[in-house]
Amino acid sequence: MEIVLRGGRILDPQRRIDRIGDLIIRNGVIHELVWEPHAVSPSSQTRVIDVTGKWVVPAWVDMHVHLREPGEEYKETIMTGTAAAVAGGFGAVACMPNTKPVNDCAAVTSFITRRAFEQGHCHVYPVAAISKGLKGEELAEFGELREAGAVAVSDDGRPVMNAALMRRALEYAKAFDLLVITHAEETALSQGGHMHEGVMSTRLGLQGIPAAAEAVMIARDVLLAELTGGRLHVAHVSTEASVWILREAKRRGIPVTCETAPHYFTLTDEFVEGFDTVYKVNPPLRTRRDVEAIKEALADGTIDVIATDHAPHSLLEKDTEFQDAANGMIGLESALPLVLNLIEEGVGDPLDILAKVTWNPSKILGIPFGSLRKGAPAHITIIDPNAEHVIDPETFQSKGRNCPFRGWSVKGRAVMTLVNGLVRYPFP
């Protein structure tokens, strides 16, 4: 079985390749890149796909999603979540452990990997819990979880409040080459808050979460990473102070990486003005100044990854008072144009920005994604960078409708997603 992607703009952030050519896929792997147009003469068995004017890039990787299965299938399932992923241009996702039951043992990790294999539209890499039941008291069995297929550990949604336990997690994870993903939040500061603490929260009369609640915890965790030498990854970075701590930590050679999400470089706390619960997320939407700092950190490489933190909820959790509403937004099917917009805004060139959704998360997780080199598995996204459209969550594959970008006019979309050389989107 051979596929030729003909005449596209081939962008490989890993090797900094950006040129027009043909990409040949044979038996699920990248067989060759040919730079002379129409140099390959296809056999009768070859499927030729004309991708003139399109971008041919490594399949996108989202290292932070919530698939809600097992336990909350009314919000999302592995099947619907991965359908949303491929429709959004992603060929792999890493799913967080706050399911019901929590993914803190091999039985749950194996359930997820088996389910993903049977029903998934793309690859699913489970992130297991740091602590049993996400309680922050006792570490989970990292060796067993690693064996069952976990690529990282995190108590995402909750911070590990006990610094000694976090230290042990970093040491223990190091022994199994597991990444520790921290949800950085000092709950003594954030507790009771519904949005960013500032001018807007005062005006709206909502209790706020100070930016320091995030930065304080990041400072603790980078110091623990320095102490232990364990690999730390900071989830959903949202503030200016977080950025300067991370920049300094990297300058000192501490083994730390980090991510932000599209809403943290696109939206501000001003959107909360109408009390629409779609804008309720944790960490909360910050100020314009924070948004600018996040963009600067994306530009200078302090922020390695863009992940969506795709967090589907049903109407039940969102159609309520702002104070009572659940935190979270969906992101898999709206991320691509928002990320490409960073290129338009001059935050980075296409290769720099694409690296944050392809090669960087793959390298950090240690998964075979993010590269177009010869012999690599053919995980590829074809993008039409000029496709103008209006974001309409009613057309989404995700069960979630909690999308803050409803009605936005945007540019750029995934027109095809291939996983292991097979077309997984558009759906047959």
Ligand SMILES: [Zn+2]
């Ligand atoms: Zn999350």
